Amino acid sequence: MVESRRFRTTALGFLGAGLAFAIAIWVIGPQDIYNALAMSQPGILVVIVGVAACWLTAWGLSLRTVLEALDAPIPISTAVLVFASATFANNVTPFGQAGGEPVSALLISRASDQEYETGLAAIASVDALNFVPSIGLALIGLSYFATKLTFGTDLTLAAAAVGLFAVVLVAAVVLGWRYRYRIEHGAVATITPLVQRIASAFPRVTAPESESLEARIEGFFTAVERVATNPQKLALALVFSTIGWIGLSTSLWLSLYAIGYTVPLAVVLVAIPAGAMASITPLPGGLGGVAAVLGALVVGTTNGVTIAAVTAAVLVHRGATYVLPTMVGGGVAAVLADQ
Template sequence: MLKGNARAIFIGFVGSLAVLGGFYWYVGIDETLSVLSMADTKILVLVVVGAMCWLVAWGMALRTVLGVLGSTITPVKATAIFSGVLFANNVTPFGQAGGEPISGLLISHATDREYETGLAAIASVDALNFVPSIILATFGLGYLASSITFDGNLQYAAFTIVALAVVVPVSGYLGWQNRYRLERFTVSLITPVIRTIRGTILQREPLAEGSIEKRIEGFFSAIERIATTPRELALALGLSSLGWIAQGACLWLSLYALGHVVSPVVVLIAIPIGAVAGVTPLPGGLAMIELVLAAVISALVVSISHPVIAAAVLIHRGAVYLLPTIVGGGVTAILASR
């Protein structure tokens, strides 16, 4: 699947590097490199440790969801699989939206389960990850609203968080209440598309409509099983929250390594807003997430210079983007060879 999207992935990376290069040229490449050269190496090690904690926490959330679906795997395997999921997200356009079909395939291969089960598992984990991020950012904005005036980039950040805080739960509630109608609609919409793609593009015998309908129903049934296990849902949400806190710690430590101490509220607001930029057509949101993080931090902490913020963002993204991409790429290669 990745091979078939190789051209789009290559073009996406070229575009990301161009945008990223333009950003650091604007901030000042020499100034940013000068700041990076003064970073405390001991703290940089902690940044990597924080990224590993984030990866393990979200891997365990995936393990919890898979357990509900009847697939028991070890914590190490869950972390390895989730690193492969992040690799798929990081190299495909539109981030999680573009990487989920590939992630479902990786999970199904690694756990020997049906494709729709793997897709339901990763879709559930991605949906669960939105909840604590919105809650953390909303509390952070509420705390800041009592002490500062929102203007410029901060107004856009506040609007984004408030919009997500309203749209996500409302959409989830409406989707759950109308899940059977949504299932029937999905079957009627997807079935002809799958049959056309399989028969014309893939040059293979079209699947029977009943077979496609059964697979789609299997996906919705898996989602329903996950949604009706409150104890496991609470555990997965707790692990997801730990992952977001670990990501925030990475960004906080990145600034601290450069000699700047900021309020934890700053990173708890910046990280979720930056994650929203991951839905752009660029692979994994590369370049756009960096720009958003830098814009939010500069709006919240005006006392830190732009080169310092750019350097801190580079350190943070180097840990949370490169680590799962490298590890996950190896996991994906192993599964592909099987």
């Protein structure tokens, strides 16, 4: 029953995303988009797929580094494939990472042969760490624009979003760490009765004991704290995360270059993080929302690039960074789910 409801939610999300894409393509002009895609250079398209693989590998290494900090090391190849499966979970569930994290945690725990809360702490830590370099790169791009042009509406909104997100992130980290024990006790007090109430609503499900739930919640917070107090692993994970963001930015830049447009690097440095923020939309993996933000920012910050060309480039970029990991990760997730 729960699985059926989850399937319907995901299916409706994909239907909504498909409808959003169809409307956007119809408004922009399918022929113009097709003509732009037809101009793409096949050799560069192959390179884009390679760059997407580098991005996936870098973030897989970030996950592996975090797992090492939790004394749960896994081989590099396994880490990359497991991260691909986590990306698959994010891409097929509403609200992106927020919706996919519970599934990703299960896949990671099975691949690393660890408790579920360790997998949840690992993927939560990776997601949190990934925000840091994205904001830094976006601020570098915005600093460039501040010296070169007057901010238009799209760029002003992007700057405000990045600035607000940076403030919220710093505040969350500082307050979360300062009051971590209070937050832990609050989570135990809130989640334990909630889980027991939900479990009691299903006849064949046995409600877990309070002590067991408390131990698991405390285990999650303990795992997060172990990651946070390992500066060497944190620094290495941030390096891999930064490499991944540069890979994503390079993918979008090459996608524009493949159809005949050369844009300043600052354009993609701002567009990619801002697009990632749009992945919190209710559509699976941020479909529609990410593409719209990327397109609006590239058009708003670059002279001479048509909306049809940008749409074509975004389709190429998303094809490499959304479809590819979804296909690979789906296969890995299926294998892990059967274990």
